[in-house]
Amino acid sequence: MKRLAFVFGYAGSILALIFALFMIYTVPFNIVTDNIEDIKDDVENENVLAFNEVALAMIEEGTSDYSEQALEVFAQQVAQNSRIINDEDIYEDTVEIFYDLGWQSLVSMVLVAISILFALIAFIGALICRKAPAGGGITMLAAALVLLLASIYTRTLIPMLFASLLLTIGGIAVFIPKPQKKENMQYAGGPYYQPSLNQQQPYEQNLNAPPVKTQSVPAVQKTDVSSLKGSVPFPNEETQVFDKPDTKDDKSKNE
Amino acid sequence: MNKAGYIINLVGGVLAILFSVLLLITGSILFAGKDAYDFVSDNGEDLDEVWASIGDYNGINEFLTDDFEDYIDEYMQVLQEIDADEFEDMGKVYNIGAFDELADIYSDFEEYLPNLWLGFLVCLIASVIALVGTELARKYRVGGGVMVFCGAALTLIFSLVAGSIIPMAAASILLILGGVLQIVEPKAKQKLETANESEEVSS
Numbered sequence: 001m002k003r004l005a006f007v008f009g010y011a012g013s014i015l016a017l018i019f020a021l022f023m024i025y026t027v028p029f030n031i032v033t034d035n036i037e038d039i040k041d042d043v044e045n046e047n048v049l050a051f052n053e054v055a056l057a058m059i060e061e062g063t064s065d066y067s068e069q070a071l072e073v074f075a076q077q078v079a080q081n082s083r084i085i086n087d088e089d090i091y092e093d094t095v096e097i098f099y100d101l102g103w104q105s106l107v108s109m110v111l112v113a114i115s116i117l118f119a120l121i122a123f124i125g126a127l128i129c130r131k132a133p134a135g136g137g138i139t140m141l142a143a144a145l146v147l148l149l150a151s152i153y154t155r156t157l158i159p160m161l162f163a164s165l166l167l168t169i170g171g172i173a174v175f176i177p178k179p180q181k182k183e184n185m186q187y188a189g190g191p192y193y194q195p196s197l198n199q200q201q202p203y204e205q206n207l208n209a210p211p212v213k214t215q216s217v218p219a220v221q222k223t224d225v226s227s228l229k230g231s232v233p234f235p236n237e238e239t240q241v242f243d244k245p246d247t248k249d250d251k252s253k254n255e
Numbered sequence: 256m257n258k259a260g261y262i263i264n265l266v267g268g269v270l271a272i273l274f275s276v277l278l279l280i281t282g283s284i285l286f287a288g289k290d291a292y293d294f295v296s297d298n299g300e301d302l303d304e305v306w307a308s309i310g311d312y313n314g315i316n317e318f319l320t321d322d323f324e325d326y327i328d329e330y331m332q333v334l335q336e337i338d339a340d341e342f343e344d345m346g347k348v349y350n351i352g353a354f355d356e357l358a359d360i361y362s363d364f365e366e367y368l369p370n371l372w373l374g375f376l377v378c379l380i381a382s383v384i385a386l387v388g389t390e391l392a393r394k395y396r397v398g399g400g401v402m403v404f405c406g407a408a409l410t411l412i413f414s415l416v417a418g419s420i421i422p423m424a425a426a427s428i429l430l431i432l433g434g435v436l437q438i439v440e441p442k443a444k445q446k447l448e449t450a451n452e453s454e455e456v457s458s
Contacts, residue, residue, distance in 0.1 A: 036327060
């Protein structure tokens with residue numbers, strides 16, 4: 001299953017890297033088209049004039065605080081000094097619309113960078129799953145989840161879904177245990193290894209085979225027993241093999 | 256397997272994929288970036304007039320005289336359908352020199368666009384081939400190495416076709432270097448084989 005995990009993880013990580021890099025084009029395109037639709041729905045001519053005034057004022061005065069509340073306060077000040085539009089609500093609505101658009105764009109581009117990073121992490125996870133299966137599998141699963149969430153937010157789900165699926169399969173395959181073969185099953189008498197078919201063929205004498213050379217065994221040399229000092233003498237064949245020790249009955253009889 | 260060659264090929268393959276996808280940006284900038292910069296610097300003051308002339312030529316009402324939504328829709332439609340001939344015609348009608356420069360830039364870019372798309376697609380496919388060859392070279396040394404070489408050569412050639420060779424050259428060089436390292440038989444294995452051959456001859 002490690003090989004299967006590696007193949008799926010490798011393929012999925014390459015696809016994830018390609019689609020994450022494609023997000024550099026597709027996400028800004030989606031942002032521009034969606035923003036244009038939102039601008040067309042929410043922005044009127046007065047809002048355009050108000051935005052123009054606020055932008056020019058920001059360039060002249062050079063603000064450093066770009067939070068939503070700070071921008072609304074700034075818009076109110078511009079509205080009070082404006083000679084074109086006297087309605088403060090238009091300035092506040094304008095700032096709110098463009099702040100939301102800007103914030104959404106910023107978050108989307110950060111998610112593109114995160115997607116590229118996690119695609120690389122998934123690639124590394126696929127490479128290490130051969131040596132460290134658990135670590136590689138968890139890395140691939142985590143990367144697949146992050147890529148999926150990022151693609152959902154940036155509305156580029158369809159291509160990334162396939163890559164995430166491959167990474168998920170690879171990450172799960174690592175944890176599936178390898179099925180055991182029937183040949184390795186243990187019997188009551190101990191481990192039994194069924195011999196292969198080649199080993200089960202009966203022995204057939206090969207008459208054409210060259211004769212096997214055997215090493216000649218040297219004859220046993222007779223040794224002179226009398227020359228052995230301190231050794232146990234060999235028993236006499238005519239008498240008993242071993243001399244029994246004299247018992248009390250024997251001693252009394254002898255006496 | 257040569258570990259150094261394997262790692263170099265992995266790095267080169269990932270860089271090749273990165274530069275292949277970015278080829279659309281780098282190729283466009285290297286081809287038309289200087290011309291676009293010169294146009295803006297020479298005709299910066301006339302840009303408002305150019306924009307208004309485009310609207311007037313296509314029958315779009317002036318800014319803030321009509322509904323803002325209609326204004327956006329009409330300009331988007333015009334920009335999608337405009338071509339170099341319309342720019343030249345507008346230059347003659349309104350007697351603005353900027354339109355002639357725009358027409359030249361637009362026509363050159365239109366001729367270059369098919370090469371850019373071809374280079375992008377082939378470089379991307381070649382990068383994937385190189386990465387697959389890197390893994391195959393672990394088991395099939397020569398076959399995998401040949402795949403890596405093919406990928407490197409294709410990325411180099413078609414990045415030249417797309418007009419953006421400099422970033423891709425780095426990735427191609429890494430792939431070629433890694434491919435060489437993976438194809439060349441390790442010295443230890445060579446020594447072992449020659450030692451086995453000499454033993455067989457002596458016996």
